Amino acid sequence: MPPFRLPGRCHRSPLYGSAPYRLNQLLEAVGLECLRGDRRLFKDIGFGLEPGDLLHVTGRNGSGKTTLLRMLCGLVRPAAGNVNWAGRPITHLGDEYLRHLTYVGHQNAIKDDLSARENLSISCSLSGQKVTGEQVAASLSRMGLKGHEHLPVRVLSQGQRRRVALSRLLLAGTALWVLDEPFSALDVQAVETLQNAIRGHLSGGGMLVLTTHQEVPLEGGRVLTLEMGARR
Amino acid sequence: MNGVAASPAGGGLVAAIGGVVRRDVLLAMRRRMDVLTSVVFFVIVASLFPLGVGPEMATLRIIGPGVLWVGALLASMLSLGRLFASDYADGTLEQMLVQPNPLSLLVLGKVWAHWLSTGLPLVVLAPVLGLQYGLGLDTLGILVVSLLLGTPALSLVGAVGAALTLGLRGGGVLLALLVLPLYIPVLIFGAGAVEAHISGLGAGGHLALMGAFLVASSVLSPWAAAAALRISLD
Numbered sequence: 001m002p003p004f005r006l007p008g009r010c011h012r013s014p015l016y017g018s019a020p021y022r023l024n025q026l027l028e029a030v031g032l033e034c035l036r037g038d039r040r041l042f043k044d045i046g047f048g049l050e051p052g053d054l055l056h057v058t059g060r061n062g063s064g065k066t067t068l069l070r071m072l073c074g075l076v077r078p079a080a081g082n083v084n085w086a087g088r089p090i091t092h093l094g095d096e097y098l099r100h101l102t103y104v105g106h107q108n109a110i111k112d113d114l115s116a117r118e119n120l121s122i123s124c125s126l127s128g129q130k131v132t133g134e135q136v137a138a139s140l141s142r143m144g145l146k147g148h149e150h151l152p153v154r155v156l157s158q159g160q161r162r163r164v165a166l167s168r169l170l171l172a173g174t175a176l177w178v179l180d181e182p183f184s185a186l187d188v189q190a191v192e193t194l195q196n197a198i199r200g201h202l203s204g205g206g207m208l209v210l211t212t213h214q215e216v217p218l219e220g221g222r223v224l225t226l227e228m229g230a231r232r
Numbered sequence: 233m234n235g236v237a238a239s240p241a242g243g244g245l246v247a248a249i250g251g252v253v254r255r256d257v258l259l260a261m262r263r264r265m266d267v268l269t270s271v272v273f274f275v276i277v278a279s280l281f282p283l284g285v286g287p288e289m290a291t292l293r294i295i296g297p298g299v300l301w302v303g304a305l306l307a308s309m310l311s312l313g314r315l316f317a318s319d320y321a322d323g324t325l326e327q328m329l330v331q332p333n334p335l336s337l338l339v340l341g342k343v344w345a346h347w348l349s350t351g352l353p354l355v356v357l358a359p360v361l362g363l364q365y366g367l368g369l370d371t372l373g374i375l376v377v378s379l380l381l382g383t384p385a386l387s388l389v390g391a392v393g394a395a396l397t398l399g400l401r402g403g404g405v406l407l408a409l410l411v412l413p414l415y416i417p418v419l420i421f422g423a424g425a426v427e428a429h430i431s432g433l434g435a436g437g438h439l440a441l442m443g444a445f446l447v448a449s450s451v452l453s454p455w456a457a458a459a460a461l462r463i464s465l466d
Contacts, residue, residue, distance in 0.1 A: 107323025
């Protein structure tokens with residue numbers, strides 16, 4: 001995995017000199033609120049993540065976990081509040097922010113008629129990464145898909161498809177991973193591979209926001225928990 | 233900036249658009265039925281008219297350009313629903329929104345791939361079908377040029393409609409209602425170019441206007457479609 005450096009503005013810049021505690025908070029959510037029709041899904045959600053932090057979003061079904069994650073990716077506009085990256089709202093940063101983000105959603109975002117190899121190399125080129133054929137093959141085999149690279153994804157099992165989707169993470173050099181139920185449908189071995197990837201990501205100074213219902217021990221720097229749908 | 237992210241500024245965009253085009257063309261090649269349906273539809277529509285109107289050559293020659301153009305227009309509309317629908321269903325559209333390149337340019341790539349797999353076969357087939365209407369060789373040439381300029385514009389304008397109706401129930405009919413009125417200028421000048429050529433007026437003016445329409449739609453509609461996609465996915 002390529003190491004990444006933090007955006008320059010997060011280091012000791014005179015801009016943040018007066019607020020030293022915020023220096024390292026790269027990703028920050030302030031007073032997020034989500035309305036769906038006339039129903040309020042959540043409000044006053046706030047947190048700050050420093051490099052190496054892991055945020056575990058918990059809550060029952062329908063409490064807005066996926067919506068919160070999509071909000072962090074800029075896919076859903078908050079009714080109130082802001083998501084900030086390095087102190088600036090992501091709506092202003094646009095592409096500048098998306099360069100640092102890798103999102104693996106509930107859906108696998110892979111094409112049934114393409115092979116695992118084609119799916120991975122095309123999705124890498126979409127996110128602006130230059131990857132070689134060897135890197136793609138290595139990432140797939142690390143995800144336990146050796147021997148299945150050339151089959152159409154259609155014939156793979158649910159867990160194998162999830163592995164194809166997650167193999168993107170092994171190549172991503174981005175600072176922020178947002179993962180929606182990454183462990184679903186994975187077997188013990190794949191869970192372990194993913195855990196290792198996450199550990200490597202966090203120890204390299206990356207940040208991670210995820211939801212999961214499985215009891216998967218996650219370690220890293222700080223592990224924060226955000227419970228959605230709790231009475232506040 | 234981090235190491236991976238610093239590079240995409242120039243080459244990354246081309247690679248991303250190339251990735252979109254490559255994926256959609258590959259998919260079209262693997263799901264040939266989807267492509268064939270619109271082509272077969274075009275062939276059938278264009279062949280029904282001579283059967284219905286009768287073998288009167290003079291009549292056929294008059295209605296020929298219009299019928300072929302309407303057939304091509306309906307056939308290209310038939311495949312519009314699929315432009316974003318499968319990407320929407322499997323989550324790849326969502327991924328297109330969280331990557332660092334301008335969405336409108338990726339949409340342009342998608343439309344281009346859509347035209348390659350559905351518009352281009354129509355252009356190739358049109359002169360063959362034109363023979364049924366007793367059109368001369370030079371007239372068929374003008375027909376091909378007008379379709380070459382017109383069908384990409386149809387795909388571009390259609391993409392806006394497809395993006396707006398994404399995820400709606402009964403989106404197919406709504407899409408037709410939205411898009412067909414916008415197709416009218418292309419149809420008028422496309423069929424008009426061929427008729428003007430037959431009547432000896434020269435097709436230059438019509439074709440120039442179609443070129444202008446194509447340029448305008450390639451600038452405006454990817455941008456509008458991208459905005460519509462963001463709304464559809466919110």
